[in-house]
Amino acid sequence: MSPENMIEQVLAGGDDYELLWNLIGAVRDGLSIEKMRPLLSSDDPRVTAIAAYLAYELGAEMQPLLGELIPLADHPEPQCRSDIVHALIECAGPNDLDALSRIMLAFDDPDPFVHRSAMTFVIVARSRSLAGAISEAAKRYPGTPFEDIFFVLVEGRHRLGSHWERVTAAKLTELIGHENAIVRRFGVGLAARPKLVVDAGFLEIARDCRDTEGLIMLDHISRRPKPTGARVAKLDFV
Numbered sequence: 001m002s003p004e005n006m007i008e009q010v011l012a013g014g015d016d017y018e019l020l021w022n023l024i025g026a027v028r029d030g031l032s033i034e035k036m037r038p039l040l041s042s043d044d045p046r047v048t049a050i051a052a053y054l055a056y057e058l059g060a061e062m063q064p065l066l067g068e069l070i071p072l073a074d075h076p077e078p079q080c081r082s083d084i085v086h087a088l089i090e091c092a093g094p095n096d097l098d099a100l101s102r103i104m105l106a107f108d109d110p111d112p113f114v115h116r117s118a119m120t121f122v123i124v125a126r127s128r129s130l131a132g133a134i135s136e137a138a139k140r141y142p143g144t145p146f147e148d149i150f151f152v153l154v155e156g157r158h159r160l161g162s163h164w165e166r167v168t169a170a171k172l173t174e175l176i177g178h179e180n181a182i183v184r185r186f187g188v189g190l191a192a193r194p195k196l197v198v199d200a201g202f203l204e205i206a207r208d209c210r211d212t213e214g215l216i217m218l219d220h221i222s223r224r225p226k227p228t229g230a231r232v233a234k235l236d237f238v
Contacts, residue, residue, distance in 0.1 A: 036051070040068035063091040
């Protein structure tokens with residue numbers, strides 16, 4: 001079956017596992033990613049659900065279609081929203097502010113399952129991309145918990161400087177102790193964000209987050225810190 005026929009089948013609602021993986025294989029073998037555009041722009045939520053799954057699997061290869069991915073972050077199905085957030089994490093660079101700020105909204109998703117995707121972004125994002133996401137979310141949504149996150153990290157300055165990631169236990173405690181769950185979830189991601197190692201002390205502070213998905217994420221990171229090869233350790237800075 002040609003890739004074009006595969007796409008036609010998906011547009012007709014086909015979601016056979018073998019069909020989807022053959023289509024993924026075709027993209028990885030050189031099929032233009034532009035051929036996937038009709039799946040992302042379909043008015044049928046069944047088709048866009050399949051497209052979200054394909055975007056999750058293809059990751060950074062979807063970058064040319066970043067503009068089409070962003071609206072799918074509002075898909076009615078939580079699994080699809082999560083898939084799209086993961087795709088955005090792979091595709092968005094530090095200057096893709098629409099995508100980065102949309103990822104931050106996943107911290108306030110109505111379904112707890114999607115919160116894990118947001119926390120994963122904080123854990124794995126490049127420093128400039130995460131700084132851009134924090135700053136842009138605070139700018140676009142003033143008076144919200146996103147602005148609170150920015151103010152905790154900015155330390156009275158007007159922007160996040162080059163050393164913003166030097167998070168202290170005091171800052172992390174402030175985030176984790178915040179009255180709003182969005183800020184606490186962000187704090188969980190920040191606690192689990194690896195430096196040379198994931199700071200076990202930060203993970204312990206984060207356990208006061210009062211958020212079920214946050215605790216699940218902390219347990220997961222304690223067993224399998226990200227990225228692969230990182231370690232959990234207690235740190236003493238001198």
